Amino acid sequence: MRRKNLLFGTTVCLVIFAVVVWLFSQINARIRRDAILEQVDPQQPMVALTFDDGPNVRYTPQILDILYETQTPATFFLIGEKLAGQELLVKEIASSGHEIGNHTYSHQNLAKLDCLEIRQEIQKMQETLRNILPDYTIRYLRPPYGSYTQEVEQTADIPLVLWTVDSGDWEEKGDAQPIIQTVLEQIQNGGIVVFHDDNPYTVEALQVIIPALKEKGFQFVTISQLYACQKKG
């Protein structure tokens, strides 16, 4: 009987071990994906897709899946206070080869804040990200609502990035079609498109926009890649 007990105990341990291995493999399957490595050709038209207000536990993973499947690099401007509890998601964004930008800590209108508050909003977000990705350096800031003043520019020690095409996905139209139409109509070489990874329509629209732009000959780049090419050009 002692042997049977031991055997059963060992079996339970093995099952627990198997569950742990499975859990780790599921986690690693996402956060240890091969990075998207797109060769940038400066002669070809290029476009940078950017996503604001994330991470969103529901929609960001779906967007990441689409970007991974289509091997499309993008830039995510994350909000600091939304990072808590989403460590895996943030790690996945970085390990997939996407760029992470600063969208402040609590999404406040920087134009209405004083110098100290602006600095706090920017630095606090960076510190929060550093807790998850200690070696990651944020290069760009996108001010919430695209609203900024000269004081914001001077206080932020990183360049500000806005957009050339507003997808309009923040307007609740209940349909992906207007987003698709807006982006495809307004896109130009060197364009920066702003999306928000907090709604299902963006996910739906991306499934059409990415193949359509690829067909038109656009290549997808991150903000850093875009600015590097523009500098060289």
Add this chain to the structure above:
Amino acid sequence: MKRKFILSSCFSLLWLAISLFFTIGWACGLSYILPNFYIWWVIIGIALLPGFLMSMMFFSNLLNWKRKHYPDTDEDTTVVICARNEEKTITRTIWAILNQQYLGHIRLLVVDNASNDNTREKIYDMLNCALPCRSIEYVYCEQEGKVHALNTALCMIDTPHFITVDADTYLEQNAVQKIMNHIVAEDAACVAGNLFAANTKASLITKMQNYDYLLSIASVKRFQGSYASTLVAQGTFSAYQTGAVCQAGGWQMSLGEDIVLTYNLLALGKKSGYEPEAVGYTTVPQNLYGFYNQRKRWAIGMIEGLKSVPPWKQGRAYPRYFAFVNLCIIYLDAAFLFGFVPGVILAFSGYFYFVGLLTLLTLFIGTLLFLSMYLYQKQLHIPFQNSFLGFVCFLLFFQTLQSTAAMHGYCIRALRRKGEWK
């Protein structure tokens, strides 16, 4: 009774609602990594359901904090002790019965279940110690098995109520009086006594079991007993109504014969109580092997009870509810082993996904429950021994050991294998 049950249910439903509020975010956070089925299986099993049950138990025990006092009875009673190779403990057990401060006559039936050590001689030695109001009879039962010994004794009982005490259990001086007061006044079919570990200093395993008896088992029994629906009147120390036990067909051939009997009594629509002031000290297994086998037997016994009388066949609503809860225990054990334990291992690797805020919330209500139970037991002035190491190990490892043993028991029963006979 009904009002308190409804109030406790409302409190636990409120707790469940709060937990669910947190759960949605938790589940969403996991849903992009793991299959939804596994996520909800784990979350319900390690947080929602335990939180619901513990909060209900906590609140119900608070509402029933005040102890009931029953008038002293002087009804003659019978105490049945079944012994098989218990030469080391039988003398102490019999002494404790002889020294009872009980107003009525106690007839002590000591059933020797084919012992092959000196149990018989020890009992014979004690026959001389009988008093006018404390008589002792030696009964020999040749057929091995506790069930046979108990049924042999049942045929000899001529009092309206009787008490069973294990041969390795000794009672506090007023235990018989308290348990008899309860069963007579409440007209219950059975009443379970409040058990503590006797050999708490023997090993770490016994120290851990001390807290299991003191906090967990007593909490559950108090909760169920508040609604006259204690699901297990343990044979170790319980009082029974003789007529009701006969009506239920006595003890059935099973590993958990006391569990099956209680289920059968409840199915007859009878009441089953719990008396916290009737205290007994039982010798608990000293090593892991003994402990594992005991808990395995208890798990098999629970399944046998549920099989004998399925929850939906229970006569009254309260036992029906508690039997359904018992049915959930199988799932809770599985979720603990294959959800919580891997979650803890993951947490040590920095992934606080299964062991997060909601788990802490469940641990919080568990702590409240244990604390309230500790204070309750303390006010009974029962001399129990504390051990810091035992308590820490109880919190950290006890459930894992118990769930593994229980899972083994369920598997034995599911595969229809014979369990180890008592």
